[in-house]
Amino acid sequence: MSKIEQLHTKTAAAQLGGGQARIDSQHKKGKLTARERLTLLLDEGSFEEMGMLVSNNNKGLTLDQEAFLGDGVVTGYGTINGRLVYVYSQDFTVYGGSLSEPHAEKIVKIMDLAMQNGAPIIGLNDSGGARIQEGVVSLGGYADIFYRNTRASGVIPQLSAIMGPCAGGAVYSPAITDFILMVEQTSYMFVTGPNVVKTVTHEEVTSEELGGAQTHASKSGVTHFACANELECIQNLKQLLSYMPQNCQDDAPVYPYEPAAEERPALNTLIPENPNQPYDMKEVIAELVDAESFLEVHKDFAENIIVGFARIAGRSIGIVANQPAHLAGVLDIHASVKGARFTRFCDAFNIPLLVLVDVPGFLPGTDQEWNAIITNGAKLLYALSEATVPRITITTRKAYGGAYCVMNSKHIGADLNFAFPQAEIAVMGAKGAVEIIFKKDIDSASNAEVRMNELVDEYTNRFSNPYLAAEKGYIDEVIVPEQARKKLIRGFKMLENKVVDMPRKKHGNIPL
Numbered sequence: 001m002s003k004i005e006q007l008h009t010k011t012a013a014a015q016l017g018g019g020q021a022r023i024d025s026q027h028k029k030g031k032l033t034a035r036e037r038l039t040l041l042l043d044e045g046s047f048e049e050m051g052m053l054v055s056n057n058n059k060g061l062t063l064d065q066e067a068f069l070g071d072g073v074v075t076g077y078g079t080i081n082g083r084l085v086y087v088y089s090q091d092f093t094v095y096g097g098s099l100s101e102p103h104a105e106k107i108v109k110i111m112d113l114a115m116q117n118g119a120p121i122i123g124l125n126d127s128g129g130a131r132i133q134e135g136v137v138s139l140g141g142y143a144d145i146f147y148r149n150t151r152a153s154g155v156i157p158q159l160s161a162i163m164g165p166c167a168g169g170a171v172y173s174p175a176i177t178d179f180i181l182m183v184e185q186t187s188y189m190f191v192t193g194p195n196v197v198k199t200v201t202h203e204e205v206t207s208e209e210l211g212g213a214q215t216h217a218s219k220s221g222v223t224h225f226a227c228a229n230e231l232e233c234i235q236n237l238k239q240l241l242s243y244m245p246q247n248c249q250d251d252a253p254v255y256p257y258e259p260a261a262e263e264r265p266a267l268n269t270l271i272p273e274n275p276n277q278p279y280d281m282k283e284v285i286a287e288l289v290d291a292e293s294f295l296e297v298h299k300d301f302a303e304n305i306i307v308g309f310a311r312i313a314g315r316s317i318g319i320v321a322n323q324p325a326h327l328a329g330v331l332d333i334h335a336s337v338k339g340a341r342f343t344r345f346c347d348a349f350n351i352p353l354l355v356l357v358d359v360p361g362f363l364p365g366t367d368q369e370w371n372a373i374i375t376n377g378a379k380l381l382y383a384l385s386e387a388t389v390p391r392i393t394i395t396t397r398k399a400y401g402g403a404y405c406v407m408n409s410k411h412i413g414a415d416l417n418f419a420f421p422q423a424e425i426a427v428m429g430a431k432g433a434v435e436i437i438f439k440k441d442i443d444s445a446s447n448a449e450v451r452m453n454e455l456v457d458e459y460t461n462r463f464s465n466p467y468l469a470a471e472k473g474y475i476d477e478v479i480v481p482e483q484a485r486k487k488l489i490r491g492f493k494m495l496e497n498k499v500v501d502m503p504r505k506k507h508g509n510i511p512l
């Protein structure tokens with residue numbers, strides 16, 4: 001065999017991972033192989049593999065293991081829409097994609113290159129966890145990865161797709177990264193699986209119920225996306241990346257856009273006259289941003305707040321918006337944490353923020369108080385207060401109480417604050433306010449109801465509007481809603497070169 005033939009033979013063996021039978025078994029489960037996933041993810045012909053011939057020589061370290069070229073993970077770099085990315089894709093056909101020492105070293109090498117060269121890293125996870133034969137060496141490999149995930153946080157975007165099992169401590173690498181995408185029915189994440197759960201808590205639960213995509217998309221919020229299948233997951237990864245810069249020193253790419261009409265008359269009638277009537281804030285968003293540019297993140301979790309990426313005049317923005325169509329847009333623990341984490345991502349990666357406000361306040365109740373709405377609500381307040389990216393607020397309707405302050409008010413550093421004429425910016429709603437401050441007056445009236453209504457009207461006229469806030473300069477402009485898109489285009493353009501120097505510190509202490 002010539003030397004070149006010898007290389008081809010080795011390469012062909014590496015391409016097969018754990019062998020054809022295991023590839024067939026992977027396909028039978030409705031899953032693609034590590035290499036097939038990379039082919040779909042990366043621009044055609046752009047993948048450069050590194051470490052294809054790495055193999056496991058840890059024989060005798062604990063238990064013997066047969067060595068496979070590549071050792072259960074395909075690593076390298078390539079491009080997505082022409083932009084450099086580093087990738088690793090775990091190969092379930094080799095020891096269930098479990099993490100050995102060389103497997104971890106390959107991932108670490110790619111992570112170090114991604115950091116040094118300022119490009120995103122994407123992990124496609126499909127793994128049975130620590131390589132059992134390797135004992136603590138595998139745990140060390142995980143910790144090496146966690147450490148790098150943390151160092152890279154806020155420096156380069158880190159995306160994790162979960163395309164099979166991800167259990168035990170292995171979940172903590174994706175958890176530290178910026179976004180998690182899961183595939184329905186074929187992926188799951190949990191710290192302890194159904195068997196341990198049954199032993200410890202006597203609960204009977206399936207893997208899917210305990211840690212499937214829907215569970216984490218709607219109940220825990222661990223995943224940001226639940227994708228119907230692997231193809232959708234890979235498409236979502238690409239779209240997500242399109243809003244992001246390569247690293248924290250860079251700006252997100254600018255896309256061509258249809259310069260559709262700047263004035264949007266539909267906005268004039270979208271907000272109902274009756275302040276108690278819900279409407280869908282996503283319809284407002286659709287009128288404000290470039291056509292088809294909105295990508296909602298965490299769609300099924302804490303639906304009372306909406307977060308997601310979009311573009312305005314071709315430039316990426318992040319949106320944080322109360323959703324009056326769900327729980328009247330109230331802020332609760334989950335909504336606050338969801339909004340805070342998204343805000344911090346945008347701020348870390350120079351993505352300007354648009355905050356849309358229609359919020360009746362924070363959710364009352366023992367459940368919220370005992371589970372620390374104080375600490376959790378403070379996260380959103382803190383995240384917005386520390387954000388130095390361009391920040392624009394539109395108050396579409398209610399902005400009451402502490403939630404007024406939190407939702408990107410002028411006082412916590414917003415650059416431009418607009419309000420629609422329907423806006424009600426006050427300490428609380430008219431009825432609640434009147435019941436407190438005019439209690440004696442109402443109690444002593446001959447007809448309490450009539451008096452109450454008179455006072456509510458009076459309060460509404462004086463306080464439930466945007467004009468007091470505009471008089472104080474807390475609102476820069478009360479705008480006709482149809483003008484909102486135009487104001488945003490001009491506002492974000494005006495703020496394009498914003499620079500803010502933060503006080504010197506090691507890092508802040510966000511209330512965790």
Ligand code: HXC
Pocket residue numbers: 022093094095096097098127128129130131132133139142143165167168169170
């Ligand atoms: C070595 C493993 C492995 C592992 C699977 N395999 N997990 N080899 N170490 N952790 C091997 C199997 O022996 C099998 O080899 C092949 O991978 C496919 O596994 P199957 O069981 O046949 O596949 P499936 O039925 O789809 O089940 C997948 C699975 C199951 C649910 C992941 O294999 C499983 O429960 N594995 C163990 C998971 C686990 O306990 N991991 C350690 C967790 S502790 P062959 O030769 O037949 O193809 C942990 C700590 C991390 O991860 C801590 C970080 C700080």
